[in-house]
Every structure is written in structure tokens, then in C-alpha cells.
Amino acid sequence: MSDPVVALLMLGLFICFIFLGFPIAFTLMAMGIGFGYYAYYVPGQEFWDNRIFFLFTQNTFSVMNNDVLISIPLFLFMGYIIERANILDRLFLSLQVGLRFLPGSMAVAALVTCALFATATGIVGAVVTLMGLIALPAMLKAGYDQRLSSGVITAGGTLGILIPPSILLIVYSATASVSVVKMYAAAIIPGFLLAGMYVVYVLVRAIINPSLCPKPKEAMNYSVLESVLLVLQAFVPLAALILAVLGSILFGLATPSEAAAMGALGGIILAVVYRAFSWERLRESVYLTARTSAMVCFLFVGAATFSSVFSYLGGEHIVKDMLLALDLTPVQFLLLAQLIIFILGWPLEWSEIIIIFVPIFLPLLPVFGIDPILFGILIAINLQTSFLTPPMAMSAYYLKGVAPKGLELWTIFKGCFPFVGMVILTLALTYIFPTLVTYLPDQFFGQAKEIPFDPNDPTLVNPDFFKQQ
Numbered sequence: 001m002s003d004p005v006v007a008l009l010m011l012g013l014f015i016c017f018i019f020l021g022f023p024i025a026f027t028l029m030a031m032g033i034g035f036g037y038y039a040y041y042v043p044g045q046e047f048w049d050n051r052i053f054f055l056f057t058q059n060t061f062s063v064m065n066n067d068v069l070i071s072i073p074l075f076l077f078m079g080y081i082i083e084r085a086n087i088l089d090r091l092f093l094s095l096q097v098g099l100r101f102l103p104g105s106m107a108v109a110a111l112v113t114c115a116l117f118a119t120a121t122g123i124v125g126a127v128v129t130l131m132g133l134i135a136l137p138a139m140l141k142a143g144y145d146q147r148l149s150s151g152v153i154t155a156g157g158t159l160g161i162l163i164p165p166s167i168l169l170i171v172y173s174a175t176a177s178v179s180v181v182k183m184y185a186a187a188i189i190p191g192f193l194l195a196g197m198y199v200v201y202v203l204v205r206a207i208i209n210p211s212l213c214p215k216p217k218e219a220m221n222y223s224v225l226e227s228v229l230l231v232l233q234a235f236v237p238l239a240a241l242i243l244a245v246l247g248s249i250l251f252g253l254a255t256p257s258e259a260a261a262m263g264a265l266g267g268i269i270l271a272v273v274y275r276a277f278s279w280e281r282l283r284e285s286v287y288l289t290a291r292t293s294a295m296v297c298f299l300f301v302g303a304a305t306f307s308s309v310f311s312y313l314g315g316e317h318i319v320k321d322m323l324l325a326l327d328l329t330p331v332q333f334l335l336l337a338q339l340i341i342f343i344l345g346w347p348l349e350w351s352e353i354i355i356i357f358v359p360i361f362l363p364l365l366p367v368f369g370i371d372p373i374l375f376g377i378l379i380a381i382n383l384q385t386s387f388l389t390p391p392m393a394m395s396a397y398y399l400k401g402v403a404p405k406g407l408e409l410w411t412i413f414k415g416c417f418p419f420v421g422m423v424i425l426t427l428a429l430t431y432i433f434p435t436l437v438t439y440l441p442d443q444f445f446g447q448a449k450e451i452p453f454d455p456n457d458p459t460l461v462n463p464d465f466f467k468q469q
Contacts, residue, residue, distance in 0.1 A: 003039070007315025010035045014306070024352050025295065028302025032056070036309040052309070059304040063297055067257065068174040073293040074260030075165055078245075078267040080285040083126055085271035087238060088117055089134050094234035096138075097222045104206030104213035106142060107152045108199055110135040114156025115195050116235075119163045119242055124387060125398050128157035132402040138216075145212040146407055148205060151415030154395035155198055155422075158384045161350060163191035164246050165263070168383070170256065171296065171354050172376045176362055180256045181249055185440040186373050190381060190430055197422045237273070241266040250444055296351055303355040319360055320367075330368040334375075334431065337361050338382050345386020353383070374430075377437045381427045388416040388423065 010031060017027045036052030063069070082088075095109035102108055110131060118127045131153045139149040161168050164184035173180040206213040222230070245263040248254040254262065271277035310316060328336065344353050358379065365372050387395045396412040403412070430436055 002314075004314035004318050006035065006038070007310050007313035008318065010306075010310060010313070011315060018348070024348075024356075025298035025302045028299070028306045028356065029056070032302060032305030032309050035313070036305065039309055039312050052305075055308060056301075056305050059308070060301050063300040063304065066174055066300075068170065068180060069297070069300070071165075071180070071256040071260040072167055072170055072296060073289050074257065074264045075167060075170070076292050077285055077289040078260065078263040079126070080288045081264070081267040081271055081282070082117070082238070083130065084281040084285050085267075085274055085276035087234070087270060087274060087276070088113065088130050090234035090274070091116065091238060092131075092135055092138075094230040096216065097227045098231045098235070100215065100220060100222075100227075102203065103210065104148075104202045106135070106139050106144060106216055107148060107202045107206070107213055110139065110149075110152050111156045111195065111198050111202065114153065115159045115163060116238060116242065118157055118160025119165065124158050124160065124395060127160060128154060128395050128398040129402050131157060132399045136399070136402075136407075137404055140404060140407075142216040143214040146411050147415035148202070148212055149415070150396075150399060150403075150407065150412040151417075151419050152198070152202065154388060154393070154399055154412065154416050155384075155419035156195075157395055157398070158387045159191065159195055161383055161387075162187055162194065162377075162380045164188065165242075165249070165256070165260070166380065168350050168354060168380055169376065171351060172358065172379065174300070175354055175358055176372045176376060178372050178376070179445075181252075182373055182441045182445060183376055184246065184256075185250055185444050186377050186437045187380065188440055189436045190377055190426060193429070193436070194381070194384075194423065194426045197426065198419065201418060201422060237270055241270065296355075299351055299355045303359070306356070307359050316360070316363065320364060323364060324367065328368075330370055331431070333364065333368045334370065334378065337375075338378060338427070341379055341382055342386055342389075345383050346389075346392035350383050354379070371434075371438065373441065374434055374437045378427065378430060381423060381430060384423050385420055385427075388420045390416075 014027065014031055017031075018024060033052055033056060036055065037050050040051040040055075042050075092109060092113045095112050096106055099105040099109050099112075113135065114127055114131055117130070118124070136149055136153055139152075140146065160166060164187050166184075166187065169183040169187060170180055172178075173183050202213070241263060244266070245259045248259045248262065249256055268277065268282075271281070307316075323333065323336075326332075341353060341357070344357055361375070362372065365375055387393060390396070390413045393413060393416055396409065396416055399412055400407070400409050
């Protein structure tokens, strides 16, 4: 059996183990070491002299020494401490009251709350679950349509995948070796375009059919002064914290790690100000941060070892040659890659897709002339469809787990469908108008201009030209 065939066997077995439910990070490590021992085996060598063990330890050190990944636990801690401080219910109430004169005000408030909280945490399950406990019962009690209410929460909860400071964008940056700051700048327009589409959709539905979104009677009892005070107390502090973190990154005032540290400190201060800070909540936040960060690091270590062995055996060349043999155009390659990632999004988490499977496509990007930053944003948009599309729409299952009795899973699925259409529309607009992604990075950080080659230019052919002037 040739080495490339062994590489394909390695990939096939890994996919089988995924569907059997084995822990992915440790499966990657075990298969990387097992097949790596075969790949690097030299007859007559001692067992521990095999180079795979050196490769594994080096990959572990490289991952733990990666400066880009330092910001992940800090951003996670910021999100968890805000979540544990019960800031979300205050935020939803303030927006509900402040937007009470808009059609579908509760749905709009839920979307804005989801977007802000998803931005702060970046964890889809946490946002959908908490909003399902806080906003969904209130919306159903007010007489809101079940499908619309479900769709708003499931779709709004996935926005943290795309809108900075997204954890996904940090992981992609480390995987693709691109700037986190540029990824954040590139994601702003598509992220807020998608969130804006959600809000416009709710407003239009509420105007056309007001019975879908009755005005909540409780919110109408607040005076203008009370409304302003609620917004100042709950909305402004969290929004200011997120804008300060993101703005300090984009304007070069702080690195992502420094801004994440500032955000973590800001989360603690908010919890103290709201009188929701306690040792128990701090301990829970630290524990959840450590657990999630460890999962990401283990995935990086396993994926680095697996991909190194897979490439050494020639598997990467087989995949590359197979795709090149299809004679695809850049657009066709992008569509094929996004289709594969969409399908992978059903059984896998986004972290596993980014760390394990995206590196297979990265070497092909220069061949097709595709900007890796554009590719990453397309993936971030695409993965939202995986969270919203049956039969494995994880956002729907998160919501069903906490939804009031009587709300059927199929009803939640039907609520997701219009929002899936808007995600696909955003994806199509990004394909057609890539400047939606590239405009802000070019404005913030400039774009290197290509200088046409002129063989008669003396500055190019005579190194002493400037000395002679």
C-alpha cells in the first residue's frame, strides 16, 4: 500500500470515528501518532526514537506558545462573566422598553440583545439558551407568533460567529496565518448587513401582519424618563465595552490580546457595578473559560499532528491534484468548498471545521487567486446556515431544550427558514461584491499597490542608479 493511499485511509478512518462519537481532539492525536509512527518508522530504531514523538511535542509547544491564541481565553472569560452576572435580562428589558413604539419591538429587542451578547461571548449555545429562557417566554406571553419568535432567537444567537470580536475569526487567523485585526475589519460590514436584514425582515412582517407581533402592554407603562434611564443603565455600558474593545483593535491602540484583557476587566467591573459579582460566579467563569480554551488547544495540537502526517504521506497532494483536475474556476472552487463546509457543519462544531478541514483548502487559495481573508469571512457566514438548517440545526435544538411546553421542534425549524434565506443572500452578495469584505481592511490598513514591471526602468536593472544621480 503506497503512502498516499495510507493517507486517504487515515482521513477515511478519522471521518468514521467522528460519526461513531469518539472525542475528536484525542482521536486526532491518536491517529496522528499511530499513522505517524508508520510514516517515520526506520528499521532497527528504538520505539521512543521515532520522530513522531518529537513532532507531537513540538506541535504542543508551538500551540501553547502562539500569541494569537492568548486572546481566546480572555474573550471567553469576558463573555462568561457577563453571562453569569445576569446582565442579559436587564439588557433585553431596556431594549424592549426603549423600542416599544416600533412594530415588532420585542422581536427587534431580542435581535439586538442576541447580537450584543453573541458579540460578547461568541458562544452560540449560550446565547440561544439564555435568550430562550429570558426572551422567548416573554414574547409568547405577549402573543407573538411562535415561528417568528423562534427564528429571531435562533438566528440572532448565531451572529457571534461573524460579528467581531468573534472567537471563530481568531481561530481562523491562527490556522490561516492571517491578521486577526484584518479579519475583524473584514467581518464588520457583512456582519452588520446580516443583522440589519434580520431587523428589516421583522419590521416588514410586523407592518404587514401586526397580529404576529402585538405591542407588549407592560412596556407601555414606562415613562420616557424611565425608558431613558433603563437604556443608560443596561444597554449603554455593555455596548460601550464592546465598542471600546473592538475600536481599540481596529484603530491600532491595542493588540487583540490586550483588548481582550481590557474586555475581561470591563466584564468584571460591569458585574461589580450591577452588584452581581460573587466568588461563586467568578469561579464558574474561570472554570468554563479553562474548559473551552483547553478544548481549542487540544484541537490545535491534534490537528497539527494529524495534518503534518497526512501531508507527509502525500494526502495533501492527492486532494490538491484532484481539485485541480476538475478544472474549476475560482467561483466554482469557492462554491464547492463552501458546500463541503456546509455539510460538515451538521455533525461538527465550527472549531473542528476551522482547525481540521479548512487547512486542506488553504494551499489551494493562491492557485485560484482567492484572498484568505475573503475565504474566512465566507466560511463564517456559511457556518450560520449549518446552525439553522434541518435536520442538524443545532440552534433549534438548543432552543427546544429550554422552550416552553407546546413549542414543537418543527415549528422552530419553520421559524429558521426565512433567516436561512437571508444568510444565503448575504453569502451571495459577498460573492458578487467582495468589496464588502475588503473595503474596511484596505481603508484601515492600506493596500499594497502593484508596480508594473518595466524592463527599461534603470532603477530595476542598475543598482547604482541612485548613486549616480
